[in-house]
Amino acid sequence: MLTPQRKKHILELLAAQGQVLSKPLSETFQVSEDTIRRDLRELAAEGLLQRVHGGALPASAAIATFAERKNLALSCKQRIARKAAELIMPGQVVLIDGGTTTGELVKCLPLTLRITVVTHSPGIALGLIEHPTIDVILLGGRLYKHSVVTLGATTLEALAKVQADLCFLGATGVHHEAGLTTGDYEESCFKRAMVARAAETVVLASSEKINSASPWAIGDISLVNTLVVSSDTDAALLTPFEAQGINVIRG
Incomplete structure (x- = not known):
């Protein structure tokens, strides 16, 4: 699976479950936890999620001007x-x-x-x-x-x-x-x-x-x-x- 596809699925899981964890994600996509952590870092940099210990939560929409x-x-x-x-x-x-x-x-x-x-x-x-x-x-x-x-x-x-x-x-x-x-x-x-x-x-x-x-x-x-x-x-x-x-x- 290509990186953009994996990121899209991560965001879909986050929307459905309310949170995602790095280890289960690595098992689901059959990639290393380091790869998942990199995906989460990049998604966080785009403001699409908020990283927390062990995974990520939805990013608040209430941070605009x-x-x-x-x-x-x-x-x-x-x-x-x-x-x-x-x-x-x-x-x-x-x-x-x-x-x-x-x-x-x-x-x-x-x-x-x-x-x-x-x-x-x-x-x-x-x-x-x-x-x-x-x-x-x-x-x-x-x-x-x-x-x-x-x-x-x-x-x-x-x-x-x-x-x-x-x-x-x-x-x-x-x-x-x-x-x-x-x-x-x-x-x-x-x-x-x-x-x-x-x-x-x-x-x-x-x-x-x-x-x-x-x-x-x-x-x-x-x-x-x-x-x-x-x-x-x-x-x-x-x-x-x-x-x-x-x-x-x-x-």
Whole structure:
């Protein structure tokens, strides 16, 4: 079998099974594991999959530019946002990560809701200007233009003073084994720090993020208390999360 044909079959298996392992692939195609690893490296370089130890997972589709991601699965994000907004109680301190789904979340907050929002996203902060009873604390730092958030030592120093009730966290990959992942190293570090500053963590995951992975680890899936997903997400994909004690809410 020629290399392009083998790669095509690998991608077909990945789509069907949700993950592929190097050793079984080498046996299936009767080639060495080194050959399979080379195939996976080349497919990963093309953005067609995400390599993990021993094999590969689907690459997250949620790693495009911010402008492109705004309209990706928009109706799904809106449904998730409406359901996630119901988790917020009056009087809470709420950490809200930057992102397109959290951008939809703030649109769903009632004008009478009295909470404090802490965010490193200028967009999230601006989205709350018309909410008279929501106090907004914007964490300063260097603007990371790809995700339109602030990052850096100054941002981390300010975050260390926060004791939040809830953290609404964004991730580009949500997988029951690979955990939470994202496409940028600095963002992965800050997201992990956000989780440490909140009593509970809620992850908002549109369908393209479930069972996929990105290059940089935020942390183990055990960091998540609640996972809010679209109601049309395949139930089989959610069972492993529920088995680990994660509260899965369908929106």
